[in-house]
Amino acid sequence: MNQIESNKQWQPTACILCSRNCGIEVETNKQEIVKVRGDKAHPISTGYLCQKAQRLNFYQNHNDRLNSPLRRCSDGTFEKISWDTAITEIAAKLVNLRDTYGGHSLAYYGGGGQGNHLAGPYAKALRLAMNTSNYYNSLAQEKTGGFWVDGRLYGRQNCHPTEDVEHAEVVVFIGTNPWQSHGIRNARQILQEIHKDPNRKMIVIDPRRTETAAMADLHLQLRPGTDAFLMAAILAVIVQENRHNQGFLEKYTTGFNVVYNSLISVPIKDFAIKAGIELKDVYEAAHLISEAKSCSVRTDLGIEQTLNSTLNAYLRSLLFLITGNFGKKGANNFHTALVPMIGHSDEGKKQMRSKVTEFPFIANLLPPNILPLEIDTDHPDRTRGLVVDSSNPIVSAADTQAYRKAFAKLDLLVVIDVAMTETAAMAHYILPASSQYEKWETTFFNMEFPKNAFHLRKPLFNPLSGTLAEPEIYTRLIKAMGVFEADLSELREVAHQDRFSYAVAFQQTLAKYPKLFDYAPIVLYQTLGDTLPEGAAATAYLWATCHQFAGKDPDSVHRAGHQGEGFELGEALFNAILSSHSGVVFSINEYEDTWKFIKHRDGLIHLEIPEMLKALSLLDPTETNLMQDYPFVLSAGERRSYNANTIFRDPAWRRSDFDGVLRINPVDATGLGLSNNSWVKCQSKRGSVLARVEVSDTNRQGVVTLPHGYGLEHPASDGKRSQTGPHINELTTSNDMDPIAGTPYHKYIPVRLIKIHGEEL
Numbered sequence: 001m002n003q004i005e006s007n008k009q010w011q012p013t014a015c016i017l018c019s020r021n022c023g024i025e026v027e028t029n030k031q032e033i034v035k036v037r038g039d040k041a042h043p044i045s046t047g048y049l050c051q052k053a054q055r056l057n058f059y060q061n062h063n064d065r066l067n068s069p070l071r072r073c074s075d076g077t078f079e080k081i082s083w084d085t086a087i088t089e090i091a092a093k094l095v096n097l098r099d100t101y102g103g104h105s106l107a108y109y110g111g112g113g114q115g116n117h118l119a120g121p122y123a124k125a126l127r128l129a130m131n132t133s134n135y136y137n138s139l140a141q142e143k144t145g146g147f148w149v150d151g152r153l154y155g156r157q158n159c160h161p162t163e164d165v166e167h168a169e170v171v172v173f174i175g176t177n178p179w180q181s182h183g184i185r186n187a188r189q190i191l192q193e194i195h196k197d198p199n200r201k202m203i204v205i206d207p208r209r210t211e212t213a214a215m216a217d218l219h220l221q222l223r224p225g226t227d228a229f230l231m232a233a234i235l236a237v238i239v240q241e242n243r244h245n246q247g248f249l250e251k252y253t254t255g256f257n258v259v260y261n262s263l264i265s266v267p268i269k270d271f272a273i274k275a276g277i278e279l280k281d282v283y284e285a286a287h288l289i290s291e292a293k294s295c296s297v298r299t300d301l302g303i304e305q306t307l308n309s310t311l312n313a314y315l316r317s318l319l320f321l322i323t324g325n326f327g328k329k330g331a332n333n334f335h336t337a338l339v340p341m342i343g344h345s346d347e348g349k350k351q352m353r354s355k356v357t358e359f360p361f362i363a364n365l366l367p368p369n370i371l372p373l374e375i376d377t378d379h380p381d382r383t384r385g386l387v388v389d390s391s392n393p394i395v396s397a398a399d400t401q402a403y404r405k406a407f408a409k410l411d412l413l414v415v416i417d418v419a420m421t422e423t424a425a426m427a428h429y430i431l432p433a434s435s436q437y438e439k440w441e442t443t444f445f446n447m448e449f450p451k452n453a454f455h456l457r458k459p460l461f462n463p464l465s466g467t468l469a470e471p472e473i474y475t476r477l478i479k480a481m482g483v484f485e486a487d488l489s490e491l492r493e494v495a496h497q498d499r500f501s502y503a504v505a506f507q508q509t510l511a512k513y514p515k516l517f518d519y520a521p522i523v524l525y526q527t528l529g530d531t532l533p534e535g536a537a538a539t540a541y542l543w544a545t546c547h548q549f550a551g552k553d554p555d556s557v558h559r560a561g562h563q564g565e566g567f568e569l570g571e572a573l574f575n576a577i578l579s580s581h582s583g584v585v586f587s588i589n590e591y592e593d594t595w596k597f598i599k600h601r602d603g604l605i606h607l608e609i610p611e612m613l614k615a616l617s618l619l620d621p622t623e624t625n626l627m628q629d630y631p632f633v634l635s636a637g638e639r640r641s642y643n644a645n646t647i648f649r650d651p652a653w654r655r656s657d658f659d660g661v662l663r664i665n666p667v668d669a670t671g672l673g674l675s676n677n678s679w680v681k682c683q684s685k686r687g688s689v690l691a692r693v694e695v696s697d698t699n700r701q702g703v704v705t706l707p708h709g710y711g712l713e714h715p716a717s718d719g720k721r722s723q724t725g726p727h728i729n730e731l732t733t734s735n736d737m738d739p740i741a742g743t744p745y746h747k748y749i750p751v752r753l754i755k756i757h758g759e760e761l
């Protein structure tokens, strides 16, 4: 690559700190990002950004950046090795494990964090070379219960609804704080718009009076872990008062009668008491939702990482479905996807399961909660080799202790990351990746509807010396494993002629070597890639993707302004994406198109899910979930102004909340003799962490909260490593998970608090 000159000009790129991936413009100086502002030309974020983006240089430059492949020595230290040695040794070990114990002895974890998804198809090719389906990902710490429900409702687990919050008359936020977490586009701007408009209403269901809840017309500050009760009570009011949308239900759904019979018998008052919500507020919520011209329901971790996670996903879907808020403006809708990131796992006879715990795959994923159990056992089919990319499970998955013990037993742990993470520190081999500002990159978190966009980012800097981009790492590994042997020289030549001839030759090559189909992204990388702008070879598979998408849905691509028919349209889309700086609208749909995305043969939504109706019937309002001696519920992993998963390692990036305070209600604090800046030991049945106290009347009594993304180690300039803030997954356990989806109860951890005196610290 040519030297990318240090540049005082504003250059477009994206923020990589959360799934929004707002378009930004940055000013750089040598390898530094010195100024950041919103990019008005970005088709979705249109200039929006939050305070965190200003700190991006702490991601690009810090003392924990990796700059050489490392191999663990017998004394536990690491030695630098060459790329060739690393690739050859890792490939040989993967092949050996695969051929000795079977592909199922290998697993893959992560693969693209919040903003680096370009390598996804290459990682998939590596899994094929490893001959394994074992794929663990943080999405299976949150969304898989929802995917499972979607599979039943709509026919496939990748039929994924999104929320048109922007145009909804009534918005319901359940277990999410978009003011901080930004799960919706331009969150603060849109929340302000709803808040200021007297004709629109916002309902928030959250045990904390969050920044979002404080803006709501109706805040239902429920007891943690009781959403299933509260949502069931709201649904019951709707059906008892005949407020469901009969016309919609008849036209678009089946199974409502059975659902009706379950809901009609819900003891509304008992459920409201269980949730700690006044009956009149349950009725008000039911009335607001059912009377709205349009209503959109947006949910997130607060109902996913807690009791009844999968049932919660079902009930939240019923909220918008039985009121007919689907397939129209301001409601919930499906979205398009240029490169789909959600898969589908068949249930029934063809259902795939993990080998040791026999946990079923959902959306082709296995939940991180079961991984320690899949490794740390004598079972002959246990997991023995693991590749981790863009993830730090030692900190971010439930049960750090179980993870440490299990990872120590692996025959092979390979970590691909930009930084020396806690997970990398346990690896046999560490492979240093170029940062997201040193390579072509993109996000697949494009979940907008009816207008959806894709942003391919160009590098701002040359790769840090010693690092490689993941597509190159995967390609080298796959080749060294000996599974990819084909003479591509002819195809490479044709690539330099014209794209149509290339398309024909590409098809012919795949027909000649059918095995190559699995490795198509690599074929494209190594042939068409040669003809793309400097450094952009890894984007070559997007050419095929664009053709596929334009072939399937030409109308939406035309509406997005791309011209031509057939092959020309695919070319136009790819060329637009490749040459654009700030992102490209690739599809514009009509709201009614939503119905085309349903995958059930009858084209209807199947409302009846027997397992969920059974779970609903088993909800017992007299049951107490708290454990003796652990009187508080800890919600572990709050999103705040200065956390961003484990993406930033240098604690200096924070402008406030330096050690990640534990928030506690004033009444609870007084009872324990705590005040601001007191220190407590927060103890669960699994472990304990120390935290500084912040007394806050935003918390419901009995609920304490700790932030996500702390507890990371980072070296000071003298090389000495120290940990900042509480490492919350010391408190969580593998077994505490949803029975269907395996999602952890991070937001429902019974704990006790012990005041610590200065001298004990």
Ligand SMILES: Nc1nc2c(c(=O)[nH]1)N[C@H]1C(S)=C(S)[C@@H](COP(=O)(O)OP(=O)(O)OC[C@H]3O[C@@H](n4cnc5c(=O)[nH]c(N)nc54)[C@H](O)[C@@H]3O)O[C@H]1N2
Residues within 6 Å of the ligand: 018, 019, 142, 174, 175, 176, 177, 178, 180, 181, 182, 183, 205, 206, 207, 208, 210, 223, 224, 225, 226, 227, 300, 301, 302, 303, 306, 635, 637, 638, 639, 640, 641, 642, 643, 644, 645, 708, 709, 747
């Ligand atoms: N600042 C910041 N933003 C982020 C991230 C980050 O680390 N920092 N991470 C990103 C990621 S990966 C994700 S998945 C999203 C998550 O985004 P959110 O889910 O919005 O974030 P959280 O703060 O984890 O949890 C949401 C809310 O759930 C509430 N809650 C806790 N228990 C319950 C309960 O029992 N019932 C209900 N109804 N609510 C409950 C909490 O009080 C909290 O307000 O954020 C993304 N954005």
Ligand SMILES: Nc1nc2c(c(=O)[nH]1)N[C@H]1C(S)=C(S)[C@@H](COP(=O)(O)OP(=O)(O)OC[C@H]3O[C@@H](n4cnc5c(=O)[nH]c(N)nc54)[C@H](O)[C@@H]3O)O[C@H]1N2
Residues within 6 Å of the ligand: 110, 113, 114, 116, 138, 139, 141, 142, 301, 305, 389, 390, 391, 392, 393, 395, 396, 397, 398, 416, 417, 418, 419, 421, 433, 434, 435, 436, 470, 636, 637, 638, 644, 645, 646, 647, 708, 728, 729, 732, 746
């Ligand atoms: N207790 C508790 N635990 C939680 C949560 C909670 O609320 N409570 N939230 C959960 C949720 S929702 C999520 S999504 C997970 C997130 O947890 P993880 O899946 O671990 O993901 P990140 O924290 O985003 O970690 C990203 C990693 O990618 C690396 N990275 C950054 N850029 C690149 C790159 O270009 N290439 C490579 N190879 N690596 C790169 C970073 O250095 C970092 O190590 O945490 C989960 N854990």
Ligand code: SF4
Residues within 6 Å of the ligand: 015, 016, 017, 018, 019, 020, 021, 022, 048, 049, 050, 051, 052, 053, 182
């Ligand atoms: S952290 Fe998220 S919302 Fe904030 S600027 Fe970055 S991408 Fe946008």
Ligand SMILES: [Mo]
Residues within 6 Å of the ligand: 138, 142
């Ligand atoms: Mo997440």
